[in-house]
Amino acid sequence: MPEPIKGKRRGTKGWLWVGFALLVFLISALIAEQIIEDKLPKRLQSAISKESEGLYQIHFGYTKVNLWRGQFIAKNIHLIPDTARNGRLKxxxxxxxxxxxxxxINVAGFKLLKLLWHKEINASDVIVSQPIIIQYKISSKTEKNGKNIRQQLRAIKNKIVIKKITLSGIQYRTIDMQSKKETWLKNINFHASNIKLGQWAKQQDSTRLGLVESFRFYGKKVIYLSNDELYKLQxxxxxxxxxxNTLGIDSFSVVPKYTEKQWSKTLKYKRDRYDMFFPKIEASGLDLKRWLDEGCLKMDSLVVNQAIIRVYAxxxxxxxxxxxxNNFPSLAFQRLKVPITINNIYIKNTDVYYKELNPKSGRAGLVFFNNLNAHLQHVSNDSLxxxxxxxxxxxxxxxxLGKPKLTLNIDFNxxxxxxxxxxKGVLDGAPASFYNQLLEPITLARAEKGYVNSVRFNITANRYGANVETEMLYNDLKVAVLDASSGKLEKKGFLSLFINWLAIEANNPSKDGKPPRIARHYYKHPQEKTFxxxxxxxxxxxxxxxLGLPEI
Structure with missing residues (x-):
């Protein structure tokens, strides 16, 4: 009988050793966890300061390490640049x-053993909550030999793999240190999968989107403030x-800071005021891989539907x-640093309003285009x-003006x-008096009689001027010249009589059988005026x- 008792003691003793070993392991792990938790922030601070040549310092309000879960948590993180030291660098x-x-910041699935043995940083999930990113533009010069951010990420010595990363509630600001102007963007979210940085980035296959496999950039109630603070984009x-490979935007609005009256009184120099609303903008066939790899943006189509555009001058x-x-559309488009190609742009059921205040009449003329539909092809500034x-x-x-149909073709070289x-284009017919809503406040003239049958034009131009060819067919035209000196638009009887008798032809073609008067001349464009x-x-x-007035 003693033998079984001895075997039982041996089994109990073995379990005690196992329990003791586990306890030692647990205590060691807890101690190691505490040591890592204490030293990790300092090592991160030292590494960031060293790699950036002292340009950046990082601070943590709170850190927590869980070795069992492979988790690292940090709160109130602040990465601070040293602008003074930046100026002293070579x-x-x-x-x-x-x-x-x-x-x-929450890093989950962190593989500590891979970091210790293989110098490889591996995590399954990274979540960054409410990041605020501030970009300081120190100077306008370009760094000829400097590396961009993507090149710097590829140059990291360690292999870094993150399965998923999410940034929620991003706020992004840019500050020009010379002009002190700011722009800011907020309420943006970013999600990316299978991120590979450092040495892994050099081994990626051709199907990847740069440093990531896929990403999504999204947000609701997104707000952007222009650097002149005159507009808010929502x-x-x-x-x-x-x-x-799509882009979708709902309810995009460009909201000016000032009303029309405030605009004229507040701004130092003349500028057009824009107030725009785009219910829906959709793009398809986005080649995001080419954009990330080569910096070229290409898409198959861009559709703008039921927009309302208001311009005030x-x-x-x-x-x-x-x-x-210098800012003609084609010239400004050529200067863009990003090569862009959009095969087709469709504008559907859009209204455009241009309002111009004439100081002589004290009234504003309104030119508007209703139910505008357009198709632009091969919109590109890509040299290839x-x-x-x-x-x-x-x-x-x-x-x-809501009534006669206008068809227009425009091409840019x-x-x-x-x-x-x-x-070139054609404007359908309408009574001459229909145009008084435009003529009276802008030209101080009024059509009292007549009918405009059609207007045809064919114009070739560049920044310095235009070769003009126009034909306006009308009959029984009679106009009045207006005077605004009394505060009201009143007819100038004698001058109106003179204009109708000696200057303006009442009909085109004239009733004596002569062919229509067609304008063919060169118009010289003042360089301070717009496109x-x-x-x-x-x-x-x-x-x-x-109209029979002297050719210019």
Whole structure:
């Protein structure tokens, strides 16, 4: 009988040793966890300071390490740039610095053994809550030999793999340290999967989107403030997805800071005021891989539906002496640093309003285009694409002032250094008095009688001027010249009589059987005036010839 008792003691003793070993292991793990928890923040601070040459310091309000779960939690994180040290570095330091604040960071599935044995950082999930990213633009010069962010991430010595990363409630600000102007963007979320950085990034296959396998950029009630603080851009919904290669925007509005009256009184120089609303914008066929790999943005189609665009101009505001022709659409598009190609842009059922205040009459004239539909093809500034086809072609149809139909074709030569473009169109007929809503406040004239049968125009232009050809057919036209000196628009009887008898032809073609008067001349464009001013003034100069006034 003693033998069984001895065996039982041995079994009990063995279990005691196992329990003791487990207890030692647990205590060691807890001690190791505490040591790591105490030393990890300091090591991170030291590593960041060393790698950035003292440009950045990081601080944590709270950290927690759980070895069992492979979890690292940090709260109230703050990455701070040292702008003073940046100025003392060789070659003038960095042209851009970043500051980062985050309320909460949770790293789950952290593989500590892989880090210790293989120098590989591996995590299953990273969540960053309410990050605030501030970009400081130190100077406008470009770094010729500097690496961009993607190149710096690829150059990291360790292998870094993160299965999922989510940034929620992002706020992004840019601050120009020279002009002190700011822009900010908020209420954005970002999600990416299968991120590979450092040495892993060099081994990625051709199907990946740069450093990630897929990502989604989205948000609700997104707000962006322009750097001049004159406009606030608001989006009810923004969604960019690599899975569907689409972009969707709902209720995008451009809201000016001041009313029309405040705009004229507040701004120092003349500027057009924009107030715009786009219920829905959709893009399909986004080539996001090419954008991330090559920096080229390409999409199959962009659709804008039922937009409302309002533009206001006060002719009484002081003009700023600038060369506005430098900003003709094709020239400004050529200067964009990002190559863009959109195969088709569709604008559907859109209304455009242009309101201009004339200080002489004290009244504002309103030009508007209802139910505008347009199709633009090959919208590109990519030099490779333009070698094959340099033209952007657009066709428009709309109702001018809500009634006569206007059809317009406009083409831009994107390789022409002078911003060459061509436009032609036809405006259907309407009573001459119909245009008084525009003529009276802007030109101080009134059509009292007559009918405009049609207007045709064909104009080839660049930043310096236009070759104009117009034909306006009308009959029984009679106009009155108005005077606004009394505070009211009153008819100038004698001058009106003179104009109708000696200046303006009542009919085109005339009743004596002569062919219609067709304007063919060159219009010289003032360089301080805008693209739309050229389009309107060139056409207007031709219509004056059609009316029988001296050719200019």
């Amino acid at each position: 070659k003038g330091g960095q042209t851009t610095l970043f500051e980062l604040k985050a309320k909460y 989006l009810a919904r923004l969604d960019i997805s690599t899975e569907k 006060d002719k009484g505001m002081r003009e700023k002496k600038t060369t506005a022709s 694409q333009l070698k094959q086809n340099p033209w952007i072609k657009g066709s428009f149809s709309t109702f001018f 994107m390789l022409d250094t002078l911003g060459a473009f061509h436009y 739309f001013n050229l389009m309107w003034k060139a056409l207007y100069s031709g219509l004056k010839v059609n």
